[in-house]
Amino acid sequence: MSLLQGIHHAAYRCRDAKQTIDFYRETLGMDLMLAISEDRVPSTKEPDPYMHIFLDAGAGNVLAFFEIPNSPPMGRDENTPAWVQHIAFKVADMDTLLATRERLRSQGIEVVGPTNHELFQSIYFVDPNGHRIELAADTVEPGVLEKLHELAGPMVEEWSRTRSTVRHAAFLHEKEFSADH
Structure with a gap:
């Protein structure tokens, strides 16, 4: 039996809690589940007023944000390319994906x-x-x-040794895969 039962929530920082709620509600249909605001951080007891919001991401998944006005302005890790850090949500199918793209545009x-x-x-x-x-x-x-699962361990081992591109799963983008492979 696995220790973990899923992700309880993922939390990020936001500039403005209300603006963030409005954006996620209007673009992705996510509802505000609850909000918590305190003067002290529960885990560290540090004085730092905050607004903590929780949004319904569907299927029991929760996306949370903290607005922390007494901290320096938000930034990002400039040493990490912007494409690396992201939040990914699953949608039902390609029709939904394309319709959402048009609605966002x-x-x-x-x-x-x-x-x-x-x-x-x-x-x-x-x-x-x-x-x-x-x-x-x-x-x-x-x-x-299933094939990628089999290859995952050996790929990570090779990457750990070489820090060079590992080609075991190149079939994905080279269209060489068949279920019999």
């Missing part, structure tokens, strides 16, 4: 994609806090995930 939101990752296709956009958001629709063919 009609709201004046710049959208990249869809990008074909072979396992899924994605679109990307940025929330008002500068967080990159990905919406993904699964498109994986039967047998591919």
Whole structure:
């Protein structure tokens, strides 16, 4: 039996709690579940007033944000490329992905994609806090995930030794895969 039962919530910082709620409600239909505001951080007891909001991301998943006005302005790790850190949400299918892309564009939101990752296709956009958001629709063919699971351990081991690109899963983008492989 696994120790973990899922992700309880993922938390990020926001510039403005209300603006963040409005954005996620209007773009992705996420409802505000609850808000907590205190003068002290519960875990450290440090004095630092905050607003902590929790949004319903569907299927029992929760996305949370902290507005912390007494801290320096938000930034990002400039040593990490912007495409690396992102929040990815699953959508039902390609039709939903494409319809959402058009709705976002009609709201004046710049959208990249869809990008074909072979396992899924994605679109990307940025929330008002500068967080990159990905919406993904699964498109994986039967047998591919099982093959990738088999390759994962050896790939990480080779990467750890060489810190060079590992080609074990290159079939994904080279269209050489069949379930019999």
